[in-house]
Amino acid sequence: MSDPHRLRRRAQAIHGWLLLTPALAMLTTFAFYPTVATFWASLFSRGTRRRPTEFVGLENYQRLFDDPTFWLVAKNNLLYAGVTIPVSILLALAMALWANAKIPARSFVRTAYFTPTVLPMIAAANLWLFFYTPGFGVLDQIGALFGAASVNWLGQPETALWAVCVVTIWKEAGFFMIFYLAALQTIPPDLREAAQIEGASRLAYTRRIVLPLLMPTTLFILVNAMINSVKLIDHLFILTKGGPSDASKLILYYIWENAFAFFDAPAAAAMTVLMLAVLGALAAFQFFVIDRRTHYR
Amino acid sequence: MTQQPPFVTLEGVTRQWDGRGGVRDVSLAVPEGAFVSILGPSGCGKSTLLRLISGLEMPDAGRVRIGGRDVTGLPPADRGLSMVFQSYALFPHLSVRENILFGMRVRRVPRATRAHKLAEAVAMLGLEGLEGRKPAALSGGQRQRVALARAVVSGHPLCLMDEPLSNLDAKLRHSVRRDIKALQRRLGLTLVYVTHDQTEAMSLSTHVVLMRDGQVEQIATPRALYAAPVSTFAAEFIGDPPMAIVEGAALGRPGALVGLRPEHLALAPAGAAHLTGTLREVEYMGAETHLIVAHPAGRGLIVSVPGHAAWQPGQQIGLSLPEEHRVLFDAQTGRARERPAPGSRGHPAPVAPSP
Structure with a gap:
């Protein structure tokens, strides 16, 4: 290998690193360093004026596992994810298939479905607060027309989490629909015609052609929905504040409470680390297992 | 059919x-x-x-x-x-x-x-x-x-x-x-x-x-x-190069358009030529050479001569349009006026649109 050749390769490598540097610096400052710092903080005890912080190893995690509220909150979050993710994805798919068909007022339908996405979550939550309010809320008023008794949807442990789920689904389905709609429009109309000529019914075409071609989109939406099921808790602050008796409390809300209401930073740090571990494992599963079975064009 | x-x-x-x-x-x-x-x-x-x-x-x-x-x-x-x-x-x-x-x-x-x-x-x-x-x-x-x-x-x-x-x-x-x-x-x-x-x-x-x-x-x-194209459209769409069309007046057939397949178009000495045009372009194709001729009364006048031809653009060129290969179209409607006798060239009778 000649010398100028080696020089050029080195120059290329330096060039590559230079291009990577800005992103690397930002990610290190705002993602990697905080992650490490959080993990580090979760290994120390909570400092008070008389007892300074000391290294306690995994004691914070032990404390967390002994905390019944933590388990309740984890269970809540699991149910919340288990309901909102599939329902909002299925709803998004159904709406996209409908809004992509040749229907009258198609753009009106699309806009209507997309409107909830444009609203800030706080505004949406306030809107739904008005729907759910016992007595003069919209749901109760409609119920009263049919002689139903007043229900305090957000105020009782049995219904509070479900009421929160409904708001999330309402908010997310329209957003996911846009992705499905975009993906549907990249499917050439020829494929439908070819399937038609081969004798495929509309159902067979949807099941054998459309759904497999939408798989990459579904995967993308799934990742987003999963992240949102942990991340999106704005509406809890307006609707229930996690209550009643922690019935609608989700993990991130509990972390926030621990850190900024109970001032127990090490507990919050430990919980954050656990959450990151679970999310990381899920992302790995999606990208390494599901991704392989998905057809990308 | x-x-x-x-x-x-x-x-x-x-x-x-x-x-x-x-x-x-x-x-x-x-x-x-x-x-x-x-x-x-x-x-x-x-x-x-x-x-x-x-x-x-x-x-x-x-x-x-x-x-x-x-x-x-x-x-x-x-x-x-x-x-x-x-x-x-x-x-x-x-x-x-x-x-x-x-x-x-x-x-x-x-x-x-x-x-x-x-x-x-x-x-x-x-x-x-x-x-x-x-x-x-x-x-x-x-x-x-x-x-x-x-x-x-x-x-x-x-x-x-x-x-x-x-x-x-x-x-x-x-x-x-x-x-x-x-x-x-x-x-x-x-x-x-x-x-x-x-x-x-x-x-x-x-x-x-x-x-x-x-x-x-x-x-x-x-x-x-x-x-036997039924119209000038058909005549000019089919064939590579397509049929040449000449205004009838230039050939003593006023009111008609005269079509001729390029293989029947031939070079002619100045005295015997039906038309004399200007050579616009010479396209060498290998086995033959296409001479593209411009004439105010004609379009698509392309003569193929075998092998390489030593013609230069701008030269005057005489063309012969043999009577028996001419297809006549009405100048107004562009429809074929009279079909050349089909038997004469061994072509089958044109088939009318069905049913």
């Missing part, structure tokens, strides 16, 4: 969008086993006509019959036909095998039959060893063959093709063209083939349907279409 009982019949079929485009009042009869090309410039409605036969488009008026059955209101699947699309329309997420089997799967054909037919189609189109590949991993020619296999495997007697060669390069186009013709003959298919390429239409088909602005201009065998 009337000797055999027609297999596909269109009767006064019309399909337009807001009174524009599409096809107007097209009637056509395709005999069984025929290779019919629908030819015309882009936007003339040839694809619409094919889609009307396939059932992907429903006519505003008129009837469509296939195999003696009125299929006007039937969906594509119930018409007993297969189709090859310009884009091939292969399902990108399915392997070659699954693409070919798709129709049989949705129609719930038994497994043994499927395997047998797949093997047959794969062998016929030389797709052995590619069964497991996705369309993205195939070359253009291979994709084309998969699309043909999908059409063949259905076993339908009627096959429709919408510009199936336009996405292939010129060399491949010639070989696939011959494959299609061989396949059609071997399976006894009735084939309706849409193209804008007149060489394709002329070389492949038993009958050519020439279209213009949504209407049929002429239906004829390739030979009749070439020898």
